[in-house]
Amino acid sequence: MLCRDLLPxxxxxxxxxxxxxxxxxxxxxPWRIAPDDRRAGIVPDPYHVWLSEIMxxxxxxxxxxxxxxxxxxxxxxxxxxxxxxxDDVLRAWAGLGYYSRARNLKACAEMVARDHGGRxxxxxxxxxxxxGIGAYTAAAIAAIAFDARAAVVDGNVxxxxxxxFRIETPLPDAKPEIRAAMDRLTPADRPGDFxxxxxxxxxxxxxxxxxxCALCPWSQACAGRHAxxxxxxPLKAPKKAKPTRRGAAxxxxxxxDGAILLRKRPAKGLLGGMAEVxxxxxxxxxxxxxxxxxxxxxxxxRVQPAPVRHIFTHFHLELSVLVADLAEPLPLxxxxxxxxPGELAGEALPTVMRKxxxxxxx
DNA sequence: AATCCGTGGCG
DNA sequence: TCGCCAAGGAT
Numbered sequence: 001m002l003c004r005d006l007l008p009x010x011x012x013x014x015x016x017x018x019x020x021x022x023x024x025x026x027x028x029x030p031w032r033i034a035p036d037d038r039r040a041g042i043v044p045d046p047y048h049v050w051l052s053e054i055m056x057x058x059x060x061x062x063x064x065x066x067x068x069x070x071x072x073x074x075x076x077x078x079x080x081x082x083x084x085x086x087d088d089v090l091r092a093w094a095g096l097g098y099y100s101r102a103r104n105l106k107a108c109a110e111m112v113a114r115d116h117g118g119r120x121x122x123x124x125x126x127x128x129x130x131x132g133i134g135a136y137t138a139a140a141i142a143a144i145a146f147d148a149r150a151a152v153v154d155g156n157v158x159x160x161x162x163x164x165f166r167i168e169t170p171l172p173d174a175k176p177e178i179r180a181a182m183d184r185l186t187p188a189d190r191p192g193d194f195x196x197x198x199x200x201x202x203x204x205x206x207x208x209x210x211x212x213c214a215l216c217p218w219s220q221a222c223a224g225r226h227a228x229x230x231x232x233x234p235l236k237a238p239k240k241a242k243p244t245r246r247g248a249a250x251x252x253x254x255x256x257d258g259a260i261l262l263r264k265r266p267a268k269g270l271l272g273g274m275a276e277v278x279x280x281x282x283x284x285x286x287x288x289x290x291x292x293x294x295x296x297x298x299x300x301x302r303v304q305p306a307p308v309r310h311i312f313t314h315f316h317l318e319l320s321v322l323v324a325d326l327a328e329p330l331p332l333x334x335x336x337x338x339x340x341p342g343e344l345a346g347e348a349l350p351t352v353m354r355k356x357x358x359x360x361x362x
Numbered sequence: 363a364a365t366c367c368g369t370g371g372c373g
Numbered sequence: 374t375c376g377c378c379a380a381g382g383a384t
Contacts (some may be wrong), residue, residue, distance in 0.1 A: 157380090367381100
């Protein structure tokens with residue numbers, strides 16, 4: 001038995017083992033049909049699956065829950081969302097991040113309503129053609145909502161597959177190999193539950209650090225665990241350092257009622273379509289001592305002692321915050337508006353701008 | 363192919 | 374404090 005001498009015997013991973021675990025341990029999520037109900041024939045609403053999958057892109061379950069419920073309550077079906085005002089959608093999305101998702105969400109709803117009779121297409125290819133739906137989301141919707149045998153690969157699946165099959169090629173080069181592994185494992189029966197099972201496994205047991213291998217239904221089949229390298233996988237290409245950009249933000253407060261002057265950002269790009277206070281561009285060469293001279297209009301601008309710091313995906317931001325109280329009514333600049341204290345919470349303000357307003361009014 | 367796009371929680 | 378990373382997509 002040459003093989004036995006060279007390698008420990010490793011059981012083959014089976015979809016059945018994982019589905020058995022999922023039947024007992026599936027998390028209760030607002031958008032999920034419980035495994036018992038799913039096997040009893042209850043099918044999820046594709047609109048629910050789609051909405052949750054868009055929100056879950058690069059976003060944790062904890063962050064999504066309340067937004068998901070709020071969206072579903074306000075726009076209960078794709079037709080309602082298609083008819084919604086984009087600014088209302090952006091306001092409802094504020095704080096969740098990656099705002100192009102909200103713009104694509106609206107565009108996708110319109111396309112489904114207009115071109116598909118209000119029903120989501122059931123094939124990966126047709127789903128993939130819709131705005132905001134890429135390879136992962138198309139496969140997830142096809143598998144979960146339409147019972148298609150699609151290989152669903154997200155960050156969790158990459159980690160689980162890399163460990164299970166001891167794939168030591170660094171990401172992203174390992175992606176084709178990982179996809180092939182997931183495709184081979186995905187069963188024709190219950191492909192949606194299987195995909196959710198692998199993702200649950202990655203979220204709860206096969207975690208990035210300190211995986212709970214003792215509790216894992218695939219531990220006997222895991223080549224990474226047998227080799228003692230599970231926790232080190234998947235390998236990843238080194239990341240680039242984030243530069244620091246600086247700028248100034250101007251909180252103009254109307255003395256009469258404390259309203260704050262806001263304006264709308266350009267429709268695309270960073271924080272596209274969202275609201276902000278007036279400010280300078282953000283650059284790596286910005287000189288904070290020049291901030292007062294860059295104010296949008298003359299006023300008694302006071303520099304706040306501490307800048308607002310915020311981390312974006314690819315740069316750090318340091319914003320000098322300047323505040324002025326305006327007794328006289330200002331000729332309102334184009335595309336600007338006053339937002340009273342009671343209205344501020346409902347504005348499409350991204351988190352960084354909520355920090356700025358807090359720094360300028362606290 | 364590499365870069366751009368948010369935010370919050372975790373150790 | 375800091376790096377990591379989460380049910381990625383568009384260009």
